[in-house]
Amino acid sequence: MRVSREQMAENRERILDTAATLFRERGFDGVGVADVMKAVGLTHGGFYGHFSSKDDLAARAIGRAFIQSNQRAAEAKAAGPQAPLQAIADRYLSPAHRDDAGHGCPVAALGCDIARQGGAARLAATEGVRAAIKGLSAIAPGETAEDRRTSAIASYATLVGALVLSRMVDDEALSDEILAAAKTELQSAQE
Amino acid sequence: MRVSREQMAENRERILDTAATLFRERGFDGVGVADVMKAVGLTHGGFYGHFSSKDDLAARAIGRAFIQSNQRAAEAKAAGPQAPLQAIADRYLSPAHRDDAGHGCPVAALGCDIARQGGAARLAATEGVRAAIKGLSAIAPGETAEDRRTSAIASYATLVGALVLSRMVDDEALSDEILAAAKTELQSAQE
């Protein structure tokens, strides 16, 4: 059955958002086109009216996930009394973020998947990483702009690595310890 | 056709090694049982004489990858004139390691895949991470053992995150910059 023009646009948005979440939860190969469409409440056949292929969807979903993620980081900067980098680390390294990969950082959720992906998906991710580094550079410590950029990249890496490790391990105490250790180290690097 | 007892044991080893490499290169879902067996030079049917399932293989392959990886780190510690942590970082954050995921760190290559994996695979990875942290703790800076462990975990996270980021991006200059930035920051954290 046909739906209105704006309903269609909304459906497309929901497909993208749903895909961005499902991919982060289960990985690219863990989610089928039909899974995404079913989660949205549509049937699989209509998919190719919106996207040219699953890869196309993946690339756009990655782009969307990065935009949301970088936006959340920008929000965290502003809010709260702490230093901006500490505010970001507190959110990023929280158990809540660890336990909800579907709505979290796409690098931690899909980093190694993206590294194996081709063309468009890699490009979208590269833009996202660039934007994230730029955002962090504005609040990283350091005398020169170069120093701040170096520090921003290293902090980004620490955040990502700690979250990946904390999600991998099968022991909650160790997982919490990893998050806490990264937070502590980022704090002392700040001075 | 049947092969000798030791030939069979050797075949099993080769299946494990091959799987450990292929999984790191292409991810769990990117490699089929038949792919592994073909790479070893056997046919797919014989697989279930060696392992009870693909998940079983995955768990054992992860264990093997961690042992090899931690061993390489231990070797790097001893060799060379630099501080041990710097020696490890130099190897870990080298373009050679970035460009050869199949023989490198299983966390950077499969971290997010493992996080989605169940049971045995997670357990094997947890042991591997624990061992890696222990190894790094012995050479990390800090007054108390606790400080050293915290520092070791954070350094581990920085290494992993930087490698993942460097593999994700589609721009070699940026990729190199990420590796260099993490190396620099680990060096200055050392003092």
Next chain:
DNA sequence: GAATTTAGATGATACTGATCATATAAAGAG
């Protein structure tokens, strides 16, 4: 409000992949 367009539904196709039943030929036991 009739004619036209089209978003999404239905169903088919062509692959791929995990798992297993059975066959076979070579190893190891006697």
Next chain:
DNA sequence: CTCTTTATATGATCAGTATCATCTAAATTC
């Protein structure tokens, strides 16, 4: 040297999965 065992090979099954052709009913358009 024969008999038994068994590591692999062959081939089948069953379940998914991406993609596409076709249909249909509702939204636009005139």
